[in-house]
Amino acid sequence: MVVSVRDVAAAASVSVGTVSNVLNQPAKVSPATVERVMQAIDELGFVRNDAARQLRAGRSRSIGIVVPDSANPFFAAVARGAEQRADEAGMAVLLGSTDEQVAREDRYIELFREQRVNGVLITPALDDVPRLARARDAGVPVILVDREIAGSGFASVSIDDVEGGRLAAGHLLATGRRRLLFLGGPVAIAQVADRLAGARQAVAAVPGATLEVVEMPGLTVLNGRAAGHDIVARPLPERPDAIFAANDLLAVGAIQALSIMAGVRIPDDIALIGYDDIDFAASTVVPLSSIRQPAELIGYTAVDLLLKELADADGAHERNVRFQPELVVRSSTERGR
Template sequence: MVVSIRDVAAAASVSVGTVSNVLNRPSKVAPATVERVQRAIDELGFVRNDAARQLRVGRSRSIGLVVLDAGNPFFADVARGAEARADEADMAVLLGNADEDAQRETRYLDLFLEQRVNGVLITPADDDTRRLARLRDAGTPVILVDREVPGSGFSSVSVDDVEGGFLAASHLLAAGRRRVMFLGGPRSIRQVADRLEGARRAVDAVDGATLQVVEMPALTVLHGRAAGLEVLERATGERPDAIFAANDLLAVGAIQALSILSGVRIPDDIALIGYDDIDFAASTIVPLSSIRQPATLIGYTAVDLLLSELDDPHGDHERNVRFQPELVVRESTSG
């Protein structure tokens, strides 16, 4: 039998309106009454009809989160941070995996709009923010995650990826490396383009240093391994003496090809650094140097910005929170 709000009201000897206030505005109800109603809810096993509530108030208690790649542990940590802050606000996070596909991203945005989410957190698959602007203009707040678009009207949480790319390449150059390879994904992904820009700045400042760019279709372990195998096909003198991978997954794949499938010594022959400092970067066969991002804090802060917009829907909301990356040195660059 489905327990209704009227059953709860009868069991607690209060009005239906009082039960509604306990569920939605408990601060307006005397503590003793809240306790009595809650006891009735627990005893009867009442579960609120959130779909009906959405029809009344126009919003659910959920937040949509669209990430570039749910298989990347970096985004798993972002989601963990977002869930922690949403839970504090009695909300839930609905996760969508765009898989680096703008059309797939749009389908998730449409789905979240149908679900009447309170707002959307998103790492866009490209630089086209028109779809997001339409969503915002229709009344659904949008927060950019791991991306900043100044002057767009969107609040954002990001890391200075140009500085991160500069740190990574500078570290390799300081170790005496001069033939640097940038192993990236599609440059339509803003993070990849920014990390490459930072690496170029570092290499251009050092006489005799060169930067080769290898662009893979996606930022995955398999594509990193394919790039590593391509390096192995080159004559020894034509190989890079250092690789900067645009994320740790690419770096792990490259390590598998270079260190496990051949006799290349890391870092003696080829030094290698990744980006994100995901949890298992320290436990690869050659512990991986990386550029650390505060992934969990990024997710937490994004929800915080969203809640601020919900509290003041007509305010000037463009706030851009930018964290600084951190170089983490391990054996893959320091033998």
């Protein structure tokens, strides 16, 4: 038998409205009454019909997150930070992974709209403002994560990836490397393009330094391993003396191909730095130097921006937060570490 709100009200000797207040606005009800209603709920095994509540309220208690790859430890950490802030606000997180497919991204946005989420946090595959604006115009706030689109009107939380690229390449150059290779995913990805732009700036400032660009179809360990195999197949004079990988997964794959499979000495023969400083960067076979992003803080801050946007329609708060990257040096770039 399905237990209704009326059954709970009868068991607790209160009105249906009082039960509703206990479930939705308990501060309006005396503690003694709240305790009596909750006891009746426990005894009867009542489960609230959240779908019906959403229809009445126009909102659910959830937030949608759309990321390119939920298996990537960086985005997993972003989601973890978002979940922490959502939990503090009494909300839950719904996660969708797009594999950089625009059609799949659109399906998730529409699904979250149907679920009446309080808002969507998204790392978009493309800087397509009109497409994102359709969700916002339909009443679903949109917060950009790990991306800022200038002039778009969307609140955002991002990292200065151009500066991150300068830090990574600048560190390699400071160790005496001059033949740098940038190992990236598709340069159409804004973060990859920004990191490459920063690396180019650093290399341009050092006479005699060069930067080769190798573009892979994805930002995965397997792509990094394939690039590493291609590098070790080159004659020694044609190999780079340093690699800047656009993320740590590419860097880990490159280390596997270079060091484990081909016996290249890292950093003696080739120095290597990644990006993101994911949890296991420090525990790879050669501890990986990396550019650290505060992934959990990015997710936490994105939800915080959303909550402020929901509470303040006039937007009288900071709407674009940009964090600065941090260089983390380990054994893959400096001997003796």
